[in-house]
Amino acid sequence: SQELEQSPQSLIVQEGKNLTINCTSSKTLYGLYWYKQKYGEGLIFLMMLQKGGEEKSHEKITAKLDEKKQQSSLHITASQPSHAGIYLCGAGYNNNDMRFGAGTRLTVKP
Amino acid sequence: GAVVSQHPSRVICKSGTSVKIECRSLDFQATTMFWYRQFPKQSLMLMATSNEGSKATYEQGVEKDKFLINHASLTLSTLTVTSAHPEDSSFYICSAPHVTPAGNEQYFGPGTRLTVT
Numbered sequence: 001s002q003e004l005e006q007s008p009q010s011l012i013v014q015e016g017k018n019l020t021i022n023c024t025s026s027k028t029l030y031g032l033y034w035y036k037q038k039y040g041e042g043l044i045f046l047m048m049l050q051k052g053g054e055e056k057s058h059e060k061i062t063a064k065l066d067e068k069k070q071q072s073s074l075h076i077t078a079s080q081p082s083h084a085g086i087y088l089c090g091a092g093y094n095n096n097d098m099r100f101g102a103g104t105r106l107t108v109k110p
Numbered sequence: 111g112a113v114v115s116q117h118p119s120r121v122i123c124k125s126g127t128s129v130k131i132e133c134r135s136l137d138f139q140a141t142t143m144f145w146y147r148q149f150p151k152q153s154l155m156l157m158a159t160s161n162e163g164s165k166a167t168y169e170q171g172v173e174k175d176k177f178l179i180n181h182a183s184l185t186l187s188t189l190t191v192t193s194a195h196p197e198d199s200s201f202y203i204c205s206a207p208h209v210t211p212a213g214n215e216q217y218f219g220p221g222t223r224l225t226v227t
Contacts, residue, residue, distance in 0.1 A: 031214060040201055042220035050213045088153060090216070097144055098205065098216055100154045 003027065004091050006101030013079050014109050021074045021104045023089035032072045033090040033098065034063050043088070046074075076106075084108045113137060114206050116219035123194055123226055130190045131222045133160075133204030139184035140206035144216075145177075148201040160187040160204075194226040 005024045013019050023032065034046040047056045049065035049072060056063050060077045076083055089101040113136040123129050133143055141162045146154040158179055159167040166179035178190040191198055203221040207214055 033216065035218075040221070040223055042203065043218045045215075045218075048213060048215060090154075092214065092216070097156055097159055099156060100146075103153045 003093075003099050004089060004101040006089055006104055008104060009102060010105040010107070012107045012109065015080060016078055019076050019079055019106070021087050021089075021106075023072045023074075023091075023101050025070045025091055027070070027093060029065075029069045029091045029093065031092040032063075032065050032069075033092070034072070034074050035088045035090060037086045037088055037103075046087075079106075079108045081108045081110055114204065114217045114219040116202075116204055116222050118222060119220060120223045121225070123224070125195055125226055126193055128190055128192045129194055129224060130188055131202055131204075131224075133187045133189070133206070133219050135185045135206045135208075135217070138206075138208050140187075140208070141184060143181065143187040143204055143206045145179065145187075145189050146203045146205070148203065148221075154203060157189075160189075162187075191224065194224070196226045199224055199226045 003026055007022050031050045033048050035043040037043050047063045052067040052069045054065045062075045065072045084106055087104045090098045092098050115134045115136055117132045121129055143160040145157045147157050148154045156169050157172045160179045160181040162181040162184055168174045176192055181187045201221050201223050203218055205216045205218045207216050
């Protein structure tokens with residue numbers, strides 16, 4: 001079983017709609033990272049969260065980390081076709097390696 | 111910002127041959143680097159941790175004799191897939207941690223697509 005549970009596995013939304021992707025860890029995280037990827041391509045770094053209760057925003061994407069540092073959400077406001085792709089959450093547990101969630105495949109319909 | 115490069119970006123090899131993939135940190139030193147593998151429609155899976163000056167640490171289920179890792183310097187780690195078979199065809203990505211004022215960040219290479227025929 002994965003240490004990080006990511007949901008949903010796939011998401012189809014109409015352009016302009018908001019959406020949320022969740023990432024839950026069975027252990028306390030050192031840091032939580034959100035990436036966007038197209039399969040077969042590199043990772044695009046979105047955000048890093050390290051403090052309990054932390055929230056960061058970039059353009060229309062907001063990520064939050066809960067106080068216990070075991071759960072994070074990624075929220076996209078007014079989605080656009082350019083937001084389509086695979087979103088991966090990655091967690092650092094021991095200040096070194098990183099484990100990934102299964103990924104969420106986002107489709108935005110124009 | 112910090113950059114990690116990988117070479118080659120794509121490689122096609124025949125079954126039974128060996129392939130070497132390089133991972134370089136271009137503007138910072140990395141005593142540790144990580145190698146991941148990604149199969150179609152699946153997430154990244156950590157294969158091994160590459161340690162400069164010492165042996166690599168492999169994840170459970172990863173054959174160390176098949177996936178040879180050498181961390182020759184503070185900016186270079188190599189992954190050699192020995193006696194490659196079609197089931198080794200995958201997307202391989204390396205990463206290196208780097209401490210910045212913002213915290214402990216991970217920088218990823220662009221990946222190498224390996225196809226074994």
